[in-house]
Amino acid sequence: MSLIDTIHDPNKYKNRIPTLNERQFLISMIHQEEEEISSIESQLVDAQRLAVSQLIVLQESEATLEAAKRVNCLMRVALGRLRDTSFDIDSLGEMSATWKRPSTPPPQVAFDNLMTEKERLVESHSQSIQSSQINLQRAAQQVYQLEEEVESRRSILAFIDDSIRSFVDRRKQLSYQIDKKKDLIGPRRRIPAEVWALIFNEYIDEEEAVYENNQREGRAGYPTLRLSHVCRFWRETVQTHPVLWRYIALPRATEVSRNQWERINHYRLHLGVSLPIAYIIPDSRGGTGSGLRLSDLLSRFAGFQVLELRVSRRNSEAEDLLASLNTSIGELRLIGTFKSGNAGTSCPLKVMALKHVKNLQCIYVQPSIRNSVPHDPTMAISVVGFTQSNIDVRSIILFLDALPTVTEVSFSLPYPYTIDGDGLRSPIVLPNLSTIIIPLAVIDVLFTREVNLPSLTSVSLLYCDCGYSNLERWKGFLSIMKRRQQITHLTVSG
Numbered sequence: 001m002s003l004i005d006t007i008h009d010p011n012k013y014k015n016r017i018p019t020l021n022e023r024q025f026l027i028s029m030i031h032q033e034e035e036e037i038s039s040i041e042s043q044l045v046d047a048q049r050l051a052v053s054q055l056i057v058l059q060e061s062e063a064t065l066e067a068a069k070r071v072n073c074l075m076r077v078a079l080g081r082l083r084d085t086s087f088d089i090d091s092l093g094e095m096s097a098t099w100k101r102p103s104t105p106p107p108q109v110a111f112d113n114l115m116t117e118k119e120r121l122v123e124s125h126s127q128s129i130q131s132s133q134i135n136l137q138r139a140a141q142q143v144y145q146l147e148e149e150v151e152s153r154r155s156i157l158a159f160i161d162d163s164i165r166s167f168v169d170r171r172k173q174l175s176y177q178i179d180k181k182k183d184l185i186g187p188r189r190r191i192p193a194e195v196w197a198l199i200f201n202e203y204i205d206e207e208e209a210v211y212e213n214n215q216r217e218g219r220a221g222y223p224t225l226r227l228s229h230v231c232r233f234w235r236e237t238v239q240t241h242p243v244l245w246r247y248i249a250l251p252r253a254t255e256v257s258r259n260q261w262e263r264i265n266h267y268r269l270h271l272g273v274s275l276p277i278a279y280i281i282p283d284s285r286g287g288t289g290s291g292l293r294l295s296d297l298l299s300r301f302a303g304f305q306v307l308e309l310r311v312s313r314r315n316s317e318a319e320d321l322l323a324s325l326n327t328s329i330g331e332l333r334l335i336g337t338f339k340s341g342n343a344g345t346s347c348p349l350k351v352m353a354l355k356h357v358k359n360l361q362c363i364y365v366q367p368s369i370r371n372s373v374p375h376d377p378t379m380a381i382s383v384v385g386f387t388q389s390n391i392d393v394r395s396i397i398l399f400l401d402a403l404p405t406v407t408e409v410s411f412s413l414p415y416p417y418t419i420d421g422d423g424l425r426s427p428i429v430l431p432n433l434s435t436i437i438i439p440l441a442v443i444d445v446l447f448t449r450e451v452n453l454p455s456l457t458s459v460s461l462l463y464c465d466c467g468y469s470n471l472e473r474w475k476g477f478l479s480i481m482k483r484r485q486q487i488t489h490l491t492v493s494g
Contacts, residue, residue: 027185040171044167054157065150076136193236200227215282222249238270239270245274246274247276247278247279248276248278251285252280255288255291260286268297275302278298278306279307295321295325298321298324303330308333319347319353334367344364351369356380357380358380359384360383360384361385363388364387365388368399380405386409388413391417397446400433401428401430404432407432408435412462413439427451435459436453443473444473453481457486
């Protein structure tokens with residue numbers, strides 16, 4: 001395919017970079033076409049000026065023609081009236097033929113004068129009719145000539161208008177061709193696909209961050225699919241960079257429709273071995289009765305960088321889905337329903353559901369382990385985080401006790417928050433917990449004397465208000481089981 005063919009179809013071979021000779025050829029063509037545009041602009045200005053002058057002359061000619069038509073009409077009326085008086089004059093001649101000349105001299109003179117006047121009137125009337133007929137012929141000829149002139153000027157003006165439109169169309173066509181040629185040699189052609197992939201990656205992250213901040217309400221944006229539909233070059237760039245397909249929207253259902261299955265599988269195929277960030281769309285539903293199970297499709301993934309699931313009180317969709325997966329999950333986010341003063345959505349889980357999870361984040365969820373073996377060697381969870389407005393201390397500590405492999409635990413407490421702690425527990429050991437990230441105001445309530453932390457070395461205190469009561473809480477926490485000697489790293493943030 002030649003470069004000229006590429007110009008006429010800019011969506012083909014968008015990833016092709018012109019050679020040096022092709023660039024020089026395109027630059028020469030652009031220069032010639034720009035000179036032609038400049039010439040067209042000059043001719044267009046002259047044509048527009050000529051059109052204005054012709055329009056003025058045409059308007060004057062049309063006004064003259066209208067006046068000539070009115071004069072012609074009046075002359076016809078006058079000639080008609082002259083012809084109407086001819087009957088009276090002729091009747092006067094017929095009457096005069098019966099008249100007798102008086103015998104006496106005085107009446108004879110009057111009679112002769114009368115006859116002379118009659119003859120003069122007849123002759124004058126005849127001359128007036130002839131003159132009016134001649135003038136009417138001249139007026140009609142002038143009207144005809146003016147009509148010819150007006151028609152001619154209209155034809156000239158129409159030709160000028162056609163020329164102006166032709167100039168404008170040609171200028172538009174040249175401008176379009178110049179833009180396409182400039183695009184061929186422009187900076188976009190010199191940007192490697194890898195740089196475009198970085199730009200797309202930033203755009204996709206921004207789109208997904210906005211969607212997440214809006215609690216994923218409404219339909220997912222699928223920014224990667226939108227980018228792949230722009231042009232062939234963008235589609236090839238997106239398809240050759242698996243990281244751009246990492247955000248996968250899942251319906252909140254056990255079975256999915258055929259379209260949902262194909263879209264998710266489309267993402268999976270482009271991901272390759274890359275790990276996705278998959279999340280549930282709260283308002284999305286599947287295809288009941290389709291026979292296409294979401295768990296079967298997710299089992300085909302090599303693993304998940306992040307898997308975000310919605311937890312409902314009505315069923316165990318999240319637990320069943322997790323238990324059916326046999327792939328690694330870097331971070332599992334369990335999201336419940338926020339309700340002020342509530343400990344969060346109850347979420348009992350089996351060890352089998354968490355055996356491939358490394359990082360567990362519980363957001364407005366009250367998790368618990370059921371039918372589990374506390375020291376199951378298959379457990380892989382090392383990091384646990386809680387985001388809650390109401391903390392049930394007993395439930396959280398028992399949950400951590402069932403996860404012996406946890407090395408880091410964090411707490412985020414949106415204000416206002418409440419803590420439900422009774423202090424009535426048997427001694428509990430969290431053998432591998434080495435890092436705690438927690439607000440200072442609740443550290444002594446969560447990790448009381450009954451909770452043994454033999455591996456604790458690092459503490460990060462959040463929302464620190466170094467008032468007297470908080471200092472006393474910190475001292476009380478350090479005084480338990482020689483924690484002061486254990487901690488080697490302390491971070492304090494306001």
